[in-house]
Amino acid sequence: MARxxxxxxxxxxxxxIAFLLLIFFLVTTTMDIDTGLTRRLPPPVEDPEDILIRxxxxxxxxxxxxxxxLVDGKPGDIATLKDVAKxxxxxxxxxxxxxxxxxxxxxxxxxxxxxxxxxxxxxNDRGTSYDMYIRVQNELARAFNxxxxxxxxxxxxxxxxxxxxxxxxxxxxxxxxxRISEAEPESIGD
Amino acid sequence: MREVTLRVKIRLPLATEVQKLExxxxxxxxxxxxxxxxxxxxxxxxxxxxxxxxxxxxxxxxIAREREARPEADxxxxxxxLKVHNESKMGxxxxxxQELRKSGALRINYSTLKGEHLRN
Numbered sequence: 001m002a003r004x005x006x007x008x009x010x011x012x013x014x015x016x017i018a019f020l021l022l023i024f025f026l027v028t029t030t031m032d033i034d035t036g037l038t039r040r041l042p043p044p045v046e047d048p049e050d051i052l053i054r055x056x057x058x059x060x061x062x063x064x065x066x067x068x069x070l071v072d073g074k075p076g077d078i079a080t081l082k083d084v085a086k087x088x089x090x091x092x093x094x095x096x097x098x099x100x101x102x103x104x105x106x107x108x109x110x111x112x113x114x115x116x117x118x119x120x121x122x123x124n125d126r127g128t129s130y131d132m133y134i135r136v137q138n139e140l141a142r143a144f145n146x147x148x149x150x151x152x153x154x155x156x157x158x159x160x161x162x163x164x165x166x167x168x169x170x171x172x173x174x175x176x177x178x179r180i181s182e183a184e185p186e187s188i189g190d
Numbered sequence: 191m192r193e194v195t196l197r198v199k200i201r202l203p204l205a206t207e208v209q210k211l212e213x214x215x216x217x218x219x220x221x222x223x224x225x226x227x228x229x230x231x232x233x234x235x236x237x238x239x240x241x242x243x244x245x246x247x248x249x250x251x252x253i254a255r256e257r258e259a260r261p262e263a264d265x266x267x268x269x270x271x272l273k274v275h276n277e278s279k280m281g282x283x284x285x286x287x288q289e290l291r292k293s294g295a296l297r298i299n300y301s302t303l304k305g306e307h308l309r310n
Contacts, residue, residue: 033210033211034210034211034214034217034271034299034301035208035210035301035302035304036208036211036271036299036300036301036302037207037208037209037299037300037302038209038211038297038298038299039298039299039300040296040297040298041287041290041291041295041296041298042291042296043291043294043296044291044292044294124280124284125280126279126280126281126284127280127281128280129276129277129278129279129280130203130274130275130276130277130278130279130280131276131277133280133283134203134204134205134276134300134302135203135205135307137205138205138206138207138302141205141207142206142207145207
C-alpha cells in the first residue's frame with residue numbers, strides 16, 4: 001500500500017480572515033447603549049386651569065429642596081414609596097373609600113376588568129437634587145411595573161417585561177396606565 | 191465615541207426601571223451639569239447644547255435646528271435625551287423641560303445608568 005500524503009488545509013490566509021473579522025466587529029459594535037427613563041411631557045397649555053380630580057384619586061408626592069418626601073401629607077421615605085404607590089394604584093374592589101375609585105372597563109384581550117382611577121401627582125422644588133428626582137421617578141415606575149408584572153403573571157403566566165405579543169403588551173398597558181402627573185412648576189418652599 | 195466635547199461634568203444618576211434608547215439618529219442631547227473648568231466658569235450647573243454653553247432661551251432654537259436636520263417623516267419621533275449631573279438642581283432641569291414643552295418636543299428621556307442604590 002502506497003502511503004498517501006495526508007491532505008492539508010491551506011491556512012495561509014487565516015490570519016487575514018481573522019484580521020478582517022476583527023475589523024468588522026470593531027466597526028459594527030456600538031459601545032455605549034443609552035439607557036434612561038422615558039417620559040412624555042404634557043402638551044403646553046395657554047392658561048393652566050385646574051383639572052378637578054377627586055381627592056381620594058390623588059396621591060400627592062412632594063419632594064422639597066432638602067430632598068425630603070411628603071407623601072399624602074405625611075413625611076415619607078424613599079424606601080417605602082414604591083409600596084405606598086403600588087398599594088394606592090392597585091384596583092381595590094369592592095369600592096373602598098380609602099383608595100381611588102375603580103372603574104369596570106372592557107379591554108380587548110383581557111375582557112372586563114377593574115381599573116384604578118388613581119393619579120400620582122409629583123411635585124418637586126427647584127432646589128430638589130436631580131438624583132432625588134430620578135430616584136422618586138424610578139420608585140414610582142417600579143410600582144407600576146410590578147403591578148403590570150402581577151397582572152401579566154395572573155393572565156398570561158409571564159412577567160410583563162417578558163411579554164412579546166404586542167396585543168398583550170397593549171392590553172396590560174391599558175389596564176395599568178402609568179399615570180404620573182407633574183404639576184406646573186411652582187416653588188413649594190421648604 | 192462621543193459626538194461633542196463636553197464642557198460640563200456629567201455623572202449620571204442610577205435607576206433600575208430603565209428602557210433602552212432606540213434609534214440613535216432620532217435622539218438629540220441636552221447636557222446639564224457643573225462646568226469642567228470651574229476656575230473660569232464657576233461651579234453653578236450650566237446647559238450645554240451642541241458644543242457650547244447655552245441658556246434656557248437657546249433651547250427652542252436648538253430643537254428647531256435638530257428637527258430641521260431630520261427627514262420630514264421622522265420629525266415627530268424626535269426624542270430629547272437629558273444628560274444631567276446627579277447633583278444638579280431641578281430648577282434648571284424644570285426650566286429646560288418647560289422650554290421643551292413649548293417647542294413641542296414632548297418625548298424626553300432622563301439618561302441614567304442601570305443599577306441599584308445601596309439601601310442605607
